[in-house]
Amino acid sequence: ATAKVRNCKVRDWPATPLRGHSGYGDDLVEFGLFNKLNFFFNQTYCFTDASLPDLDLIYENLKYMGKPFADFGLEFYVADRTPMFPKLCLTSDRTFQYHLKRHLKLAGDRINISMILDDSRYPLNEIDAEVDGGKGWRIDNQYVQKLYSAVKEKYPDVKMVFCPTYYWGPHWKDSYADSRAEYFKGMKTYLDPEIKVFWSGNQVRGYYKTEAQVQWFKDSAGRKPMVWQNGMGPHIRMNYGCELIDWTAWHYEGFFENDCVGYMANATFPACGFALAHMAEALWKPEYYRASDENKEDVLKRASDQLCGKGIYYLLRPGTKALSYTDRYLWGNGMTLNPLLFEESVDELNELYETAKTAMEKAVAINPAARKYSNHYGMPLDKLMQLVDQYDDPRSYYDLPEFKQAHGANFKLAETEAKFNVMNDIFGNAFDFQIGKPVIVDKRCAVQYFPKSPSRKGIWKFETSDIPESYELKICGRLGQEGDEVPTVLIKFNNNKLYEGPAKFTADTWSFMNFKISWEDVEGKDNQISIENISARPKWSKPLTYYINYAVLKTSGKEGAAGDLMNFDGLF
Missing domain, CATH: 2.60.120.260 (Galactose-binding domain-like)
Structure with missing residues (x-):
């Protein structure tokens, strides 16, 4: 007689239509569901080299991997880089039949398809090079469209994502025989508007995307971009796990809601677990994330607690803040020492090192997964120790x-x-x-x-x-x-x-x-x-x-x- 039932209606939806990442790992479906991710581009277990045997076992494994994603209505794609390794002739019917056979198998197992022509398409195969003077803008886009049409005719629900040779722009350098304008004209002319096209922004590893740059993409490609975010962390491409990554600062208001079809972090799982869980929360309601630093920390806390349990945020956050000090040694995709080491206080370095080391030890004691979800946490920690070790015997930089x-x-x-x-x-x-x-x-x-x-x-x-x-x-x-x-x-x-x-x-x-x-x-x-x-x-x-x-x-x-x-x- 004392039992009560509460009636309520919950209405919630994401601002960003597709939210996901590249890579594959165990328990990825569960991770995606609990973190509201719905786009998965598998470039871990995929097709990379046409000279390798196309074994039935590969397709059986992919069928097993893709089934739970399809069952839950999540978009799961498999990368196909074989046109580049070795360089296949895309004007050849034999090449087309090779790809068609594969992608029909994938689509038959409810796996979405792709064509990746990013960094090694040029110079073209010798036969292709004779068609348009070494340019691929027409050949590539016609080929992708032909493949998509043939697969979709049999499997109408299949989706496709395409990574063109020019996946960045508009201002960063042209690199190939085609101009960027030519290649984008080919996409706008030949590609079905439903084909998603990857875009990393103005630069390959850039962060910021302006309204003018996005408008250029939409006008040039005839569609909104599917973002391929290479710069996934605040430390060039690195992230240390339980730390803020200010996606809303990189993108203007309304970008996620109106100007992209989706956002894919080029990041692996489980290494980027904290970063991806945090990203999923931020992209679900970017206006809340954008509003204040307190909101950002709240989003990070909820993502960290959901992933590893309550209290993990309070343990790890001081550690990632300490590690951020080593940003002065960032270089390329990692870290290297430089003359700034001569400014360092050994007392301060030891304090930073102990703070970061102890933070991870305490987190791991509660949940060992905290370490594997923290990606590059160990690199700046090692750098702090290296700086301490050099206190009495520093390397000279007099030869610069x-x-x-x-x-x-x-x-x-x-x-x-x-x-x-x-x-x-x-x-x-x-x-x-x-x-x-x-x-x-x-x-x-x-x-x-x-x-x-x-x-x-x-x-x-x-x-x-x-x-x-x-x-x-x-x-x-x-x-x-x-x-x-x-x-x-x-x-x-x-x-x-x-x-x-x-x-x-x-x-x-x-x-x-x-x-x-x-x-x-x-x-x-x-x-x-x-x-x-x-x-x-x-x-x-x-x-x-x-x-x-x-x-x-x-x-x-x-x-x-x-x-x-x-x-x-x-x-x-």
């Missing part, structure tokens, strides 16, 4: 070509400013101070030094004459920042302290710190001068830095006696 010309100019500056005498004095160029961050400041090659960093100390080693002499040391430098606070330096000649205190340089010009060195402090021929930045550096504070341009040890010989008589161009 952009510094060589300016480095040679320092010699002439020393002759003018410090009255360097090549016959009597000893010259220490910027890069003779091992080791620091190479920079160009005010058109001068210099080395920058940071406290508690791999570049905290520069050491210049040199030989003196066999006869002990007294010297005047002139160090040409400059402060790395303006303000009342200046870095504290410790300067030594061999083991003798010359100075400890505030660096007596200025921020707006190059100046000298001068010291007298007694012949009694000279230790045979092999000597050294060290300049160390010993400033305090609280964690996450802006460090106090300075630049060293060059140094000169002057003897009592006549100034400038021979320096103007010799030309050292090209020696440095």
